[in-house]
Amino acid sequence: MKNTPEKSKYHHGDLRTTLLTVAGEMLKEGGIEEVSLRKLAARVGVSRTAPYHHFKDKNALLCGIAESGFTQLHQMNKSSFKAEGPSTKEKFSSFIHEYVNFAKANPDLYELMFGRTIWKHENSSKESTQKLRDAAYPCFQYQVAMTREWQQLKLLNHSGEESALRASQVLWGTVHGIAKLLIDGIYTDVAHVEEICDYAVDMFLVH
Amino acid sequence: MKNTPEKSKYHHGDLRTTLLTVAGEMLKEGGIEEVSLRKLAARVGVSRTAPYHHFKDKNALLCGIAESGFTQLHQMNKSSFKAEGPSTKEKFSSFIHEYVNFAKANPDLYELMFGRTIWKHENSSKESTQKLRDAAYPCFQYQVAMTREWQQLKLLNHSGEESALRASQVLWGTVHGIAKLLIDGIYTDVAHVEEICDYAVDMFLVH
DNA sequence: CGCCAAAATATGACGGTGTCAAGATTGATT
DNA sequence: AATCAATCTTGACACCGTCATATTTTGGCG
Numbered sequence: 001m002k003n004t005p006e007k008s009k010y011h012h013g014d015l016r017t018t019l020l021t022v023a024g025e026m027l028k029e030g031g032i033e034e035v036s037l038r039k040l041a042a043r044v045g046v047s048r049t050a051p052y053h054h055f056k057d058k059n060a061l062l063c064g065i066a067e068s069g070f071t072q073l074h075q076m077n078k079s080s081f082k083a084e085g086p087s088t089k090e091k092f093s094s095f096i097h098e099y100v101n102f103a104k105a106n107p108d109l110y111e112l113m114f115g116r117t118i119w120k121h122e123n124s125s126k127e128s129t130q131k132l133r134d135a136a137y138p139c140f141q142y143q144v145a146m147t148r149e150w151q152q153l154k155l156l157n158h159s160g161e162e163s164a165l166r167a168s169q170v171l172w173g174t175v176h177g178i179a180k181l182l183i184d185g186i187y188t189d190v191a192h193v194e195e196i197c198d199y200a201v202d203m204f205l206v207h
Numbered sequence: 208m209k210n211t212p213e214k215s216k217y218h219h220g221d222l223r224t225t226l227l228t229v230a231g232e233m234l235k236e237g238g239i240e241e242v243s244l245r246k247l248a249a250r251v252g253v254s255r256t257a258p259y260h261h262f263k264d265k266n267a268l269l270c271g272i273a274e275s276g277f278t279q280l281h282q283m284n285k286s287s288f289k290a291e292g293p294s295t296k297e298k299f300s301s302f303i304h305e306y307v308n309f310a311k312a313n314p315d316l317y318e319l320m321f322g323r324t325i326w327k328h329e330n331s332s333k334e335s336t337q338k339l340r341d342a343a344y345p346c347f348q349y350q351v352a353m354t355r356e357w358q359q360l361k362l363l364n365h366s367g368e369e370s371a372l373r374a375s376q377v378l379w380g381t382v383h384g385i386a387k388l389l390i391d392g393i394y395t396d397v398a399h400v401e402e403i404c405d406y407a408v409d410m411f412l413v414h
Numbered sequence: 415c416g417c418c419a420a421a422a423t424a425t426g427a428c429g430g431t432g433t434c435a436a437g438a439t440t441g442a443t444t
Numbered sequence: 445a446a447t448c449a450a451t452c453t454t455g456a457c458a459c460c461g462t463c464a465t466a467t468t469t470t471g472g473c474g
Contacts, residue, residue: 015451015452031327036430036431036432037431037432037433038430038431038432046452046453047452047453047454048432048433048453048454049433049434049452049453049454050451050452050453052433052434053450053451053452054451057432057433058431058432058433111323114387114388114391114393115391116318116390116391119391119392119393120238120391120392136393136394137394140394156410157364157410157411157413157414158406158409158410158414159409159412159414160406160409163406166402166403166406167406167410169385169388169394169395169403169406170381170385170403170406170407170410172384172388172394173381173382173384173385173388173403173407174377174380174381174384175380175384176384176387176388177379177380177381177382177383177384177385177386177387178376178377178380178384179384180321180383180384180387181321181376181379181380181383183323184321184322184323184326184327185326185327186321186326186343187343187344187347187376187379188376195373196373196376196377196380199365199367199370199373199374199376199377200377200380202365202366202367203363203364203365203374203377203411204364204410205366206364207364207365207366222422222423243459243460243461244460244461244462245459245460245461253422253423253424254423254424254425255424255425255461255462256423256424256425256462256463257422257423257424259462259463260421260422260423261422264461264462265460265461265462
């Protein structure tokens with residue numbers, strides 16, 4: 001039924017997947033402002049209201065896209081942290097760089113993932129927002145776990161009582177903030193990404 | 208002509224100021240989504256297109272609001288940094304706390320000031336965007352200046368070659384990121400603001 | 415004072431958006 | 445074959461930003 005989605009198109013095929021894919025393309029092409037349900041439907045070749053049978057809201061659709069973004073980000077962190085070659089210190093540096101570069105590579109997706117469009121209030125289907133949280137929360141928890149290890153190895157500069165959660169919030173805040181400022185083109189030049197990340201690493205490591 | 212704007216109302220009074228004020232109120236009340244030119248015009252008591260004689264765009268209006276936000280933020284930083292009582296170390300801590308609390312107190316304004324709505328592309332009147340930059344840029348420069356002093360006093364943890372610009376970008380990134388995550392309600396509880404800020408201060412100071 | 419150009423405001427219209435209600439079509443199940 | 449629920453379409457509504465055009469008001473000048 002849901003398997004073998006190759007030729008088993010009854011009405012349209014499985015619209016849900018197609019909508020997510022194409023909407024993701026539109027997001028990448030023209031930013032969040034270019035993503036409208038009507039244009040999406042036209043591009044897919046269905047009527048304007050067809051998507052409403054697979055997503056309660058436009059918001060629910062956007063949550064679906066963001067969801068895959070968090071899965072992707074989570075995956076990236078894991079494979080980087082579990083790598084065998086580099087030292088722990090190098091992995092810390094990798095985390096900073098890779099995180100910011102992920103945002104740099106997918107600016108509109110990142111903007112969507114962390115924008116208030118999605119996270120504010122409970123606009124759309126509770127189920128959809130719940131699924132989003134189910135994808136995003138483990139992603140953050142993994143960052144706490146990584147931070148805990150860096151902390152136990154005395155890598156991070158700090159004097160008072162240690163808290164992996166607090167340290168993780170600060171670290172995530174830093175990469176998130178750098179990424180946002182970079183993406184939005186506020187005062188940082190994209191060309192200096194690596195330099196800024198290197199400097200951040202140096203400021204956090206104990207000397 | 209532009210002076211004495213008290214009783215010199217010819218058509219409506221000075222609409223421009225009124226529009227900025229009321230739009231700012233609407234922003235504070237219901238977030239950016241509640242700010243529409245039509246509702247704004249209705250609330251002020253003019254026709255829908257009257258605002259277009261004072262702002263080229265909706266974007267230009269938003270830039271005007273954000274502009275005052277940057278002036279406000281700049282002012283806050285200055286008065287805090289120039290205070291006589293506290294030590295430099297305490298001023299550093301104050302900067303972190305006050306910045307994040309500014310965002311916490313005016314979430315929608317802060318979101319607007321740093322959102323891509325305004326900074327992306329050259330949508331609206333160049334003049335408007337230019338005025339915005341003229342308000343925002345000194346604000347950032349002042350943060351670089353503060354950072355330079357902290358750096359020269361050897362307050363900040365760091366090993367390599369010093370750069371006030373890079374350090375400032377990292378610091379701003381951190382407070383900006385914490386503020387954003389907080390505002391958007393992603394994974395941090397607003398109740399923990401002070402704790403998180405304290406922890407950030409501790410991670411940046413040299414021990 | 416009277417007139418005129420310019421600034422300010424208003425009305426109408428256009429294309430775009432998200433979303434609901436109601437009807438039509440299809441696929442699978444009995 | 446008949447039925448039923450899932451799926452899709454059409455029509456409509458209320459918003460939105462913005463342009464073209466007409467109307468009013470103002471300030472300055474002869």
